[in-house]
Amino acid sequence: MLGAIEAGGTKFVCAVGDEHGNIHERAVFPTTTPEETMAHVIDFFRPHRIEAIGIGSFGPIDLRPDSPTYGYITSTPKQAWANFDFVGAMKRHFPVPIGFDTDVNAAALGEQRWGAARGLDSCLYMTVGTGIGVGAIVEGRLLHGLLHPEMGHILVRRHPDDTFAGVCPYHGDCLEGMASGPAIERRWGKKGAELADRHEVWELEAFYLAQAITNYILVLSPKKVITGGGVMKQTHVLPLVRRHVQKWLGGYIRHEAILEKIDEYIVPPALGDNAGVAGALALAAVANE
Ligand SMILES: Nc1ncnc2c1ncn2[C@@H]1O[C@H](COP(=O)(O)OP(=O)(O)OP(=O)(O)O)[C@@H](O)[C@H]1O
Numbered sequence: 604m605l606g607a608i609e610a611g612g613t614k615f616v617c618a619v620g621d622e623h624g625n626i627h628e629r630a631v632f633p634t635t636t637p638e639e640t641m642a643h644v645i646d647f648f649r650p651h652r653i654e655a656i657g658i659g660s661f662g663p664i665d666l667r668p669d670s671p672t673y674g675y676i677t678s679t680p681k682q683a684w685a686n687f688d689f690v691g692a693m694k695r696h697f698p699v700p701i702g703f704d705t706d707v708n709a710a711a712l713g714e715q716r717w718g719a720a721r722g723l724d725s726c727l728y729m730t731v732g733t734g735i736g737v738g739a740i741v742e743g744r745l746l747h748g749l750l751h752p753e754m755g756h757i758l759v760r761r762h763p764d765d766t767f768a769g770v771c772p773y774h775g776d777c778l779e780g781m782a783s784g785p786a787i788e789r790r791w792g793k794k795g796a797e798l799a800d801r802h803e804v805w806e807l808e809a810f811y812l813a814q815a816i817t818n819y820i821l822v823l824s825p826k827k828v829i830t831g832g833g834v835m836k837q838t839h840v841l842p843l844v845r846r847h848v849q850k851w852l853g854g855y856i857r858h859e860a861i862l863e864k865i866d867e868y869i870v871p872p873a874l875g876d877n878a879g880v881a882g883a884l885a886l887a888a889v890a891n892e
């Protein structure tokens with residue numbers, strides 16, 4: 604039996620399941636303080652004989668194996684969680700192998716093992732929600748680096764008619780600042796879910812998301828691009844994003860995935876809302892190998 608935690612800034616999803624991605628039991632807890640939230644998590648896993656645990660976490664997190672703060676959530680604006688020793692807190696109660704990665708890398712791994720990128724050695728998983736995050740598998744491996752990529756904060760070219768300052772506390776008008784759920788709400792004065800019939804909202808949203816995906820395609824050449832998160836529940840956005848990506852690429856990348864079959868190239872998660880927690884299960888399976 605494997606344990607999985609998808610740790611989000613709003614909620615924690617916990618599951619027990621197996622190395623084939625089957626989820627046997629699942630629970631959701633709101634993200635409050637580490638003390639309270641972790642007490643729920645530990646109570647959830649306690650009755651099970653867990654062999655390994657996978658954690659896909661919001662960040663920034665420390666993934667450097669030789670770092671004294673490996674396994675920590677580091678400089679998050681969520682004050683209560685800054686410098687929280689996540690892996691350590693789990694290890695104290697469950698002395699088993701623990702896989703730890705970003706929430707979006709976990710989702711990319713879940714989709715590669717059991718979802719839309721099955722059989723591929725490369726994919727991207729992008730979530731557009733309260734924040735924008737992107738996980739990547741490149742040449743068969745989850746992408747890390749100096750710390751870990753932060754592809755939600757890339758710089759984007761501003762739409763000529765757009766005067767919105769952006770909501771990112773660090774950069775103002777980076778991608779997340781212009782196109783996250785809170786950016787939509789601040790810009791238009793209503794939550795995204797209440798703006799479904801406003802074409803101009805989603806056209807502008809697609810303008811920014813497609814720029815970002817275009818840049819990811821140019822830099823990483825992913826074999827599949829998977830887009831999830833609350834904002835993508837507006838299912839009419841994805842077709843707009845595809846058209847804008849084709850436009851931005853300008854016919855330069857001459858591959859049928861982009862020129863003819865883009866509907867199969869930029870896709871929603873096959874695992875739906877379970878991509879993250881299934882991915883955490885995959886991290887547990889890898890840690891247990
Ligand atoms: N149906 C919808 N249409 C448009 N926007 C939506 C919709 N549902 C949620 N959102 C927006 O998405 C954001 C929430 O994102 P999401 O549901 O992906 O949670 P999340 O931010 O990933 O949670 P966590 O931080 O816990 O991971 C909010 O800004 C919300 O307004």
Ligand SMILES: [Zn+2]
Nearest residue numbers: 756771774777
């Ligand atoms: Zn930013």
